[in-house]
Structures are given as C-alpha cells and as structure tokens.
Amino acid sequence: MKNAVNWFEIYTSDxxxxxxxxxxxxxxxxxxxxxxxxxxxxxxxxxxxxxxxxPNARGALVKLDVAPPGIGGTLIYFDTADIEHTLSRVESAGGKVIRPKQDIGEYGFIALIEDSEGNMIGLRSME
Structure with a gap:
C-alpha cells in the first residue's frame, strides 16, 4: 500500500x-x-x-504568485532523528520555535516551528 501523501509543496515569498x-x-x-x-x-x-x-513523500519549495505562504494551510511533519538538535538550528536559520518537543506516546515526539516564510511546519521523531 502506498502512502496517502506522496507530494507536498511549501510556499515561499522569498x-x-x-x-x-x-x-x-x-x-x-x-x-x-x-x-x-x-x-x-x-x-x-x-x-x-x-x-x-x-515509500516516503517527496516535495518542493515553491514561489507562486497565487499561493502565498503562512500559518493555517497544510501542516506537514519532517522526520528527524533528534528534535532537540533540529530545534537548536531553527532560530539561527531565520525561523521560530512555536511549540517545543512534546511527547505523543507510542507515536513518538513532535514539535512545531515557523519557517523563514511564515509557514508552520512540524518535526517528528521516535526519540
């Protein structure tokens, strides 16, 4: 069975x-x-x-006049081996931590960040 999500686009202004x-x-x-x-x-x-x-989803960054970035659109989660390590790079790269690492039981851990374009994206790991 294929994944339900097989492509994503993250919209940008810059x-x-x-x-x-x-x-x-x-x-x-x-x-x-x-x-x-x-x-x-x-x-x-x-x-x-x-x-x-x-079997994983692929995707792209897109700059398109008719699709501005921002919180409230589709939320995607990026796989990471160590959420804390990934979170440590967010602010220096021009983003913002919205929600720090949170335990979601048997499904691992998640965190939410805002990218440099104002999009909210998720991080997910098993540890």
Missing part, C-alpha cells in the same frame, strides 16, 4: 531565503527545477532530495 532556511535546518539538498512561466503567473521551484521509489 525563494532564496526559504532555500537557505531548509538547507540550514534540515541539512538537506534542494534542486532547482526549470519551470515555464507565463504572463499570468511566475513560479520558482526547488525539489527536496529523495528516492522516487522509496
């Missing part, structure tokens, strides 16, 4: 700043994809590294 935030906090690679822009909408797109055949 594309370069958002790319720096995600690479600094999660120590991941983002690859710019060329997109065709028309007179109606300008878009920038960078995909998070991953294996297309793996």
């Amino acid at each position: 594309f370069k700043r958002a790319k720096k935030f995600y690479t600094d906090v999660f120590k991941c690679t983002l690859t710019d994809l060329p997109v065709s822009n028309d007179r109606h909408s300008q878009m920038e797109y960078a995909v998070f590294a991953g294996d297309e055949q793996a």
Whole structure:
C-alpha cells in the first residue's frame, strides 16, 4: 500500500531565503527545477532530495504568485532523528520555535516551528 501523501509543496515569498532556511535546518539538498512561466503567473521551484521509489513523500519549495505562504494551510511533519538538535538550528536559520518537543506516546515526539516564510511546519521523531 502506498502512502496517502506522496507530494507536498511549501510556499515561499522569498525563494532564496526559504532555500537557505531548509538547507540550514534540515541539512538537506534542494534542486532547482526549470519551470515555464507565463504572463499570468511566475513560479520558482526547488525539489527536496529523495528516492522516487522509496515509500516516503517527496516535495518542493515553491514561489507562486497565487499561493502565498503562512500559518493555517497544510501542516506537514519532517522526520528527524533528534528534535532537540533540529530545534537548536531553527532560530539561527531565520525561523521560530512555536511549540517545543512534546511527547505523543507510542507515536513518538513532535514539535512545531515557523519557517523563514511564515509557514508552520512540524518535526517528528521516535526519540
């Protein structure tokens, strides 16, 4: 059975700043994809590294005129081995800790942060 979620997009207002935030906090690679822009909408797109055949969701950072960032949209959780270690990099990367590490029983631990664009995202780990 495939995961119910197989793609996500995180909207940005400052594309370069958002790319720096995600690479600094999660120590991941983002690859710019060329997109065709028309007179109606300008878009920038960078995909998070991953294996297309793996069972996990893949996704991208997106700058799109018609989709502004912000809290209240879709909430996604990034997997992390150590939430406290990841949280320690958030503020220096331009983000904010919204809710510190919280125990959710047999499902592990979660935390909420605000990225450099004002999006709320989650962190989740088993330890």
